[in-house]
Amino acid sequence: MVSIRPIWISVAILALFVTGCGEGSSDGGPATPADGGVDVAPADALSPDAPTPEDTADDTTSDLGTETAPDVNSDATPDIEEPAGPIMIQAEVTWSGWSAEVRPAPAVFALETSSGLFLQDGEGALSLVDPENFESPLEGEVGMLDAGADFGPSGSLLASEEGLMGFVEGQLAQSPLDEHITESVQVMAYDTATDQLWLSTGSSLLLHEGGALYDIEPDGLPTGPAHLAYGGAVDGVPSVWIASATSIYALSGAGDELSVSAWVEGITALDLECDADGRVWASADGDLYRRAVDGTWDWLRLPSPVSQLAAHPSSGALWISTSDGLWRHEAGQFGPVDDAASGSWLTMNEAGEIIGSDTESVWRMGVGEEPLPPPPPTWTEDIEPISEASCILCHGPGALGADQMYLAAQWEERIDDILLVVSSGAMPLPPNPALDPAMIARIEGWKAAGFPE
Numbered sequence: 001m002v003s004i005r006p007i008w009i010s011v012a013i014l015a016l017f018v019t020g021c022g023e024g025s026s027d028g029g030p031a032t033p034a035d036g037g038v039d040v041a042p043a044d045a046l047s048p049d050a051p052t053p054e055d056t057a058d059d060t061t062s063d064l065g066t067e068t069a070p071d072v073n074s075d076a077t078p079d080i081e082e083p084a085g086p087i088m089i090q091a092e093v094t095w096s097g098w099s100a101e102v103r104p105a106p107a108v109f110a111l112e113t114s115s116g117l118f119l120q121d122g123e124g125a126l127s128l129v130d131p132e133n134f135e136s137p138l139e140g141e142v143g144m145l146d147a148g149a150d151f152g153p154s155g156s157l158l159a160s161e162e163g164l165m166g167f168v169e170g171q172l173a174q175s176p177l178d179e180h181i182t183e184s185v186q187v188m189a190y191d192t193a194t195d196q197l198w199l200s201t202g203s204s205l206l207l208h209e210g211g212a213l214y215d216i217e218p219d220g221l222p223t224g225p226a227h228l229a230y231g232g233a234v235d236g237v238p239s240v241w242i243a244s245a246t247s248i249y250a251l252s253g254a255g256d257e258l259s260v261s262a263w264v265e266g267i268t269a270l271d272l273e274c275d276a277d278g279r280v281w282a283s284a285d286g287d288l289y290r291r292a293v294d295g296t297w298d299w300l301r302l303p304s305p306v307s308q309l310a311a312h313p314s315s316g317a318l319w320i321s322t323s324d325g326l327w328r329h330e331a332g333q334f335g336p337v338d339d340a341a342s343g344s345w346l347t348m349n350e351a352g353e354i355i356g357s358d359t360e361s362v363w364r365m366g367v368g369e370e371p372l373p374p375p376p377p378t379w380t381e382d383i384e385p386i387s388e389a390s391c392i393l394c395h396g397p398g399a400l401g402a403d404q405m406y407l408a409a410q411w412e413e414r415i416d417d418i419l420l421v422v423s424s425g426a427m428p429l430p431p432n433p434a435l436d437p438a439m440i441a442r443i444e445g446w447k448a449a450g451f452p453e
């Protein structure tokens with residue numbers, strides 16, 4: 001049974017303004033009182049024959065536990081043979097690693113999004129590094145961040161002990177969802193295809209879908225604090241995977257048709273990840289557990305104990321931290337990584353790279369060919385658009401009372417004056433707004449590269 005309790009109807013996640021109370025409730029108040037019961041699941045659509053976790057636990061004799069079939073239509077017997085013991089994994093390849101500096105200062109939180117890479121340092125200062133590696137500080141008190149999710153072009157969501165913040169159109173603002181969530185959110189998983197946002201707080205599991213927020217209580221299964229990962233398919237349907245206390249299970253389907261399935265009892269996962277090939281990976285007790293797309297679980301043992309894992313639902317790679325160095329799995333092959341960066345992992349991106357930090361810097365790490373650094377700014381691509389948007393009004397061909405400054409040669413000649421006035425905020429004059437730090441960094445980069453056309 002999955003108890004799905006709507007908490008609030010019609011809540012936007014991202015918005016530049018903070019929704020007032022009246023505004024929020026006009027769309028429908030908290031649904032709980034109307035439902036007449038706290039844990040009642042008005043929208044519970046679980047198939048009656050789905051086994052409970054207790055059933056599963058009873059006939060679990062292997063260390064791995066059994067996975068249960070998601071519903072009556074599929075074969076209700078466990079998907080796996082009981083393993084005799086772990087499969088011993090030997091290195092099949094050696095991955096050649098590379099790492100590149102993102103910035104020369106450490107960070108404690110990172111999230112790669114379509115707007116750029118968010119970085120937060122130990123003092124709480126938050127900044128955004130754009131795809132060309134220019135960093136701009138973000139204003140506002142956000143608190144120390146624990147989790148975040150990317151919503152593509154519409155923005156990103158960040159969670160700290162102070163609440164949920166949306167990043168929309170270059171600005172941070174409290175998310176309207178925030179007032180409906182009392183505890184701080186520690187883990188998030190978002191899937192673009194289904195538009196499902198999963199949130200785990202210290203004690204509960206929440207789903208935001210179709211403008212509504214639900215409190216999810218899979219009967220008898222622990223919900224928080226949990227590891228969440230989106231991907232791994234159950235009967236062909238990508239699902240959210242939850243590792244909590246001693247179980248791993250999946251929730252599949254949408255809104256009021258959620259079903260719990262595929263749970264495994266007896267694994268206290270230290271980490272849980274899904275990769276782009278639909279596999280689910282968990283680390284527990286120094287071993288690695290892998291669920292293949294067909295639902296079979298394998299129990300794997302590497303030469304040295306496994307701790308942390310990192311994967312991304314858009315990448316085929318799995319990074320494995322072991323007590324004897326870094327390993328990686330991709331395209332069916334396991335092996336150690338040469339020249340691994342040291343420090344702690346902060347996040348992983350779609351390209352399969354890890355973003356991490358040591359005490360000196362934030363780095364990006366991958367294997368194979370190191371991607372070329374972004375090309376330097378050019379007049380046509382980067383500088384002329386700034387000149388046209390911010391300066392040409394007064395420094396254009398017909399400039400009156402101000403020097404002409406709209407050609408590359410004129411900018412080159414006055415570059416030091418220009419950098420001085422844009423950095424101090426003396427230019428541009430109103431009505432044009434001040435240049436943001438990433439634009440100024442671009443002008444500096446253009447100068448440093450020798451004024452490329």
Ligand code: HEC
Pocket residue numbers: 386387390391392393394395401402403405414417418421422427428429430431432435
């Ligand atoms: C609204 C009109 C206006 C805009 C927009 C504007 N400027 Fe100016 N700028 C002026 C005027 C007028 C002067 C000359 C008088 C002065 O120095 O204040 C000037 C002077 C300057 C100077 C010479 C300063 C010195 O002391 O030598 C530089 C360099 C400059 N602008 C750069 C820029 C750049 C770069 C931009 C765009 C990012 C820009 N300005 C946008 C009106 C403008």
